[in-house]
Amino acid sequence: MKSRGLSKPKWHIKLAVVAAASVFLIAFNHWLSLNYLSRSLAQQLRETLPNKIIEAGINESFHDSLNDYLVKRLNDDFAQLHVNSAFSAVQQCQAQVLRIHNKTYADSANTARIISLHWPINDHIQELKLGLACQWQWPKLIASQLFLSLLGLLMWTAVAPPLSPRRKQLFRALTEQGVNRRQAEQLSSKADDYSPRQEQALTLFLRSNYPYPSHYLAHLNTGGFKHSSPSALAWLEFALRQRPKDIADAIAIAESPAELSLCPATSTVIVHGYALKMSSTPFMYYLWYAYRRRQNPVDGWFTNPPSNRPDRRADQEIIALMQRYGGHAKAIKDLSEKGLRAKTLDQNRSKIKDELCQLFGEELAAPFLFESARDPQTARSQYRLALPATAISIHTPKSTSTRIATPSN
Amino acid sequence: MLSYRVVSANRAVYLICLGLALSLPIALSVWMASRPLQALSLSDYRSYQCSSQGASTKPTFKILTLFYNYATDFADYLCASALFAKSYSGVEIRWRPRAYLSPQHILDEEFDIFWNRHHIVAGLVPEFSNYYRVLQQTPNYALYWISQDSTPQLSSNYLQGKVIGFSRDSQSQTHFLQPMAALKQAGINLNADQKKFYTDPSALYAAFKNREVDMISTAISQADNLNLSTYYTLLINPEVPSGAWFIKNQLHHSHHRALECEIIRGLQVYAPLLAPLQQLSAQTVDCP
Structure with a gap:
């Protein structure tokens, strides 16, 4: 029941997804944090710093040395900037003055973000440029974003898409059977992908009320009935009716080739995998037609003898078969006295049809019955088994010969 | 991964749950990244402080002036002075607009010395001589x-x-x-x-x-x-007239003569500013 082959790649994919998501989140958090901190600092400074700078320059005739002094004082004030929260992965930041009063003090080489403050004064716009740099607690950053990725993955896998009505039905049937939830989900998960044939098969299975749906679902999930013919499904329906408790057997019958097998020893025919014991005399005639078809794969026709002249050669073949495999004495006597008459053949073929149709129904039985034609030479009817020679087998206990033994010949 | 999965009721709920699985980690990461900076307190850029060798129990020498230029040099000179260290633990010099000086500053003798124009000081407190005297006139x-x-x-x-x-x-x-x-x-x-x-x-x-x-x-x-x-x-x-340095009366006593002279010597840092002015600074103290 465990799909071993499928779980391994899935695990790898999940790991790759978590890794990729973590990398993305780390980069995203890093980028966003710097943006936010620089904005936060700018906002704090914007209100008070310009005034403080203007006030420091009061009464000053030349700003040069004052600029140097201001830069030193500002850098001291910005040397240690902290984030107020334990949840931030930023350890510490610092800002330094890059440019003030049109004089450059540092380049932006080591800065992650540049903060620009402007204020209008004395008919000009004064600019202060600060460079922000931060140190990170990398273990915290990596661990936290990894955790978030895992959280996302957990949430993603915790929710299953809504089940189709079919899958809901199967899931319920499986859990009622006693299958655990995980297996039930697994088994019913393929139901939406069934081919039309598999759908039909599933419908038949469900209708049969077989108490262990896991059995036939396992078969369907491994591709059973995917491209089967309509006749196979018809056989499945028949087999489920006949073998409601043995699903493996029912499946075997449905998937059996359209072959006919005759077992003279037990007077049994196996039609499409299903064994049927027949009455002795009709069986013998069935057997004889089978032999004829096998010996003449291309042809195999036997023209009914004319009503006024029964066949005195073919009857020997049939008698031999009857003698060999325990046919009725009356039938043997009838043949030897009167020879093989068209009436006998017609009657027996009719009986064969009855026996098969009674069990299988006309549709299923048809391919295993007879086809007729008109003999061009004699204008009489001729018959043969409808199946090709390769689809017919005869189980003889001792000899492997497929020829009909006849006393003469 | 899980032995038990929650099956969603319909497609909309399923998509919402998936959306949540995607957006929640991102939202939490965004939240983490939006933690604000601690409130920054900016220091006063209109003042300068230095410490002398004197014990910290001693008072701070407070100077009020008009501008930054040479202010730190003046303060540093005093801080370096051994004589100064005997009486003071350090110097604080601040520069402010002319209007900053108030009557209360004079009455409280807030500053040990300050620079301003005579008429302004007289205008603030006509009897200012009870508290301050002129130490040194700066040239006209x-x-x-x-x-x-x-x-x-x-x-x-x-x-x-x-x-x-x-x-x-x-x-x-x-x-x-x-x-x-x-x-x-x-x-x-x-x-x-x-x-x-x-x-x-x-x-x-x-x-x-x-x-x-x-x-x-x-x-x-x-x-x-x-x-x-x-x-x-x-x-x-x-x-x-440019103005004068005013000194607290307490300091303008004979036994503080050495201190006053040290201050006057310190005021020499302003020489480059005043040198072009033809007149010499007139001081009221005899110093070696």
């Missing part, structure tokens, strides 16, 4: 109009279309009171667009150099520092 200076283009004239004709630069500080003799008085005396009434005001002399000089204003009032020594190729002058006042 000659004040001129200067222009880059032509000799300044105080006539409506000349001044038409011209802009004069002033200081925003209405207590400034050099850049406000003297020039305004001169214009009034000459009977000139400037329009609003003929007057521009600047927060500090540095901005005023820059505006003058850039020809944003045509005329300003200044001392020649300052004008020379502007490095102009040529400029024209008109005298406003040959003797503008």
Whole structure:
């Protein structure tokens, strides 16, 4: 029941997804944090710093040395900037003055973000440029974003898409059977992908009320009935009716080739995998037609003898078969006295049809019955088994010969 | 991964759950990234402090002056002085607009020494001599109009279309009171667009150099520092009193003579500013 082959790649994919998501989140958090901190600092400074700078320059005739002094004082004030929260992965930041009063003090080489403050004064716009740099607690950053990725993955896998009505039905049937939830989900998960044939098969299975749906679902999930013919499904329906408790057997019958097998020893025919014991005399005639078809794969026709002249050669073949495999004495006597008459053949073929149709129904039985034609030479009817020679087998206990033994010949 | 999965009721719920699985980690990451900076407290950039060798139990020597230039040098000189360390643990010097000095400062003797103009101090507290005395007068200076283009004239004709630069500080003799008085005396009434005001002399000089204003009032020594190729002058006042350093009476006693002299020596740092002014600083103390 465990799909071993499928779980391994899935695990790898999940790991790759978590890794990729973590990398993305780390980069995203890093980028966003710097943006936010620089904005936060700018906002704090914007209100008070310009005034403080203007006030420091009061009464000053030349700003040069004052600029140097201001830069030193500002850098001291910005040397240690902290984030107020334990949840931030930023350890510490610092800002330094890059440019003030049109004089450059540092380049932006080591800065992650540049903060620009402007204020209008004395008919000009004064600019202060600060460079922000931060140190990170990398273990915290990596661990936290990894955790978030895992959280996302957990949430993603915790929710299953809504089940189709079919899958809901199967899931319920499986859990009622006693299958655990995980297996039930697994088994019913393929139901939406069934081919039309598999759908039909599933419908038949469900209708049969077989108490262990896991059995036939396992078969369907491994591709059973995917491209089967309509006749196979018809056989499945028949087999489920006949073998409601043995699903493996029912499946075997449905998937059996359209072959006919005759077992003279037990007077049994196996039609499409299903064994049927027949009455002795009709069986013998069935057997004889089978032999004829096998010996003449291309042809195999036997023209009914004319009503006024029964066949005195073919009857020997049939008698031999009857003698060999325990046919009725009356039938043997009838043949030897009167020879093989068209009436006998017609009657027996009719009986064969009855026996098969009674069990299988006309549709299923048809391919295993007879086809007729008109003999061009004699204008009489001729018959043969409808199946090709390769689809017919005869189980003889001792000899492997497929020829009909006849006393003469 | 899980042995048990929640089956969603319908497609919409399923998609919402998936959306949540995607968006929740992102949202949490965004939240993490939006933790604000701790409130930053900016220090006072209009003051400077240094420590002397003196014990921290001793008081701080407090100085009030007008501008930054040489202020740190002055403070550093005093901090380095061994004599000073005997009485003080350190120096704090601050520079403020002229209007900062208040009567309360004088009455409380808030500052050990401060610089300002005599008439301002007298105006604040007429009996200021109960609290402060003059330590050293800074020299008078000659004040001129200067222009880059032509000799300044105080006539409506000349001044038409011209802009004069002033200081925003209405207590400034050099850049406000003297020039305004001169214009009034000459009977000139400037329009609003003929007057521009600047927060500090540095901005005023820059505006003058850039020809944003045509005329300003200044001392020649300052004008020379502007490095102009040529400029024209008109005298406003040959003797503008600059001001004086006032010292707390408590310090102005004979047994504090050495301290006073040390302070005067410290005031020498301002020499480069005052040297161009012809008169020497007059001090009221005899020092070696």
